[in-house]
Amino acid sequence: MLHLGIKTRLVRLARQIKGRLVDTGLHSENFWANRTEIEGEQFAKGYWDSRKLPLRTYVADAILGIPGVHDVLEVGCSAGPNVATIASRSKDLRIVGIDFDKDAVAFGNRLLKESHLENARLEHATADRLPFENASFDLVLTCAVLSCIGPQKILGTLQEMKRVSRRGFVLFEPHRTGPDFLGAKGKTEHYPNTTYWLRDYQRLITEELKLPHVRFTEIQIPPEHRVGHSQSGLIVLF
Numbered sequence: 001m002l003h004l005g006i007k008t009r010l011v012r013l014a015r016q017i018k019g020r021l022v023d024t025g026l027h028s029e030n031f032w033a034n035r036t037e038i039e040g041e042q043f044a045k046g047y048w049d050s051r052k053l054p055l056r057t058y059v060a061d062a063i064l065g066i067p068g069v070h071d072v073l074e075v076g077c078s079a080g081p082n083v084a085t086i087a088s089r090s091k092d093l094r095i096v097g098i099d100f101d102k103d104a105v106a107f108g109n110r111l112l113k114e115s116h117l118e119n120a121r122l123e124h125a126t127a128d129r130l131p132f133e134n135a136s137f138d139l140v141l142t143c144a145v146l147s148c149i150g151p152q153k154i155l156g157t158l159q160e161m162k163r164v165s166r167r168g169f170v171l172f173e174p175h176r177t178g179p180d181f182l183g184a185k186g187k188t189e190h191y192p193n194t195t196y197w198l199r200d201y202q203r204l205i206t207e208e209l210k211l212p213h214v215r216f217t218e219i220q221i222p223p224e225h226r227v228g229h230s231q232s233g234l235i236v237l238f
């Protein structure tokens with residue numbers, strides 16, 4: 001009996017530790033950071049090939065529809081499907097992508113070069129430590145990336161995005177409103193190997209990032225063009 005009691009307690013403890021990791025986002029970082037190394041180049045190629053998805057047109061339209069944009073940073077770009085789409089539509093615009101999956105970045109840089117997209121490049125970096133000077137870019141873009149970042153780092157990531165941006169953000173993230181979605185913690189959606197966080201970004205930006213006067217514009221994506229967690233967009237201008 002005593003033995004069973006200890007076993008039960010150990011199982012509970014293991015669940016608690018797992019729950020902690022799930023909540024902080026550490027397991028999500030571990031899942032994404034070496035994805036291409038673990039799964040092979042096909043993984044990065046899948047992202048590169050997703051340039052053909054209608055979703056990319058909505059992302060590019062949102063960025064290019066804002067007048068006077070000269071440079072853009074995409075945080076969590078993978079192999080660069082958004083970066084390539086935007087760079088090919090506007091040769092005057094400089095676009096940089098960062099991702100902490102270094103093999104996806106290397107793969108994407110090779111294909112950007114082969115595609116002669118000299119106005120685009122990818123760098124290996126982490127969202128909450130962006131290797132750029134203050135106000136380096138007009139806009140910072142994310143697409144299904146903040147949803148991969150847990151409560152421990154979400155505010156730090158948004159602060160970094162704010163620091164390097166002159167004019168605002170374009171976010172294609174699962175966005176939820178309502179009392180269950182108040183803070184940085186968000187609500188979690190568990191998948192077999194990782195977790196996605198659903199949040200109210202308008203509230204997060206105005207109240208927790210302390211930017212009460214920003215202007216928000218929502219971009220609707222029709223159901224047939226939605227992909228996974230990318231279901232709508234939000235333009236945030238400071």
Ligand SMILES: C[S@@+](CC[C@H](N)C(=O)[O-])C[C@H]1O[C@@H](n2cnc3c(N)ncnc32)[C@H](O)[C@@H]1O
Nearest residue numbers: 032076077078099100101126127143144145148
């Ligand atoms: C669901 S994928 C989306 C990729 C791309 N934005 C797109 O629209 O296809 C999430 C990406 O975010 C990256 N990512 C997640 N957390 C990150 C972090 N803390 N720093 C940098 N990249 C991160 C992952 O490596 C992955 O490439």
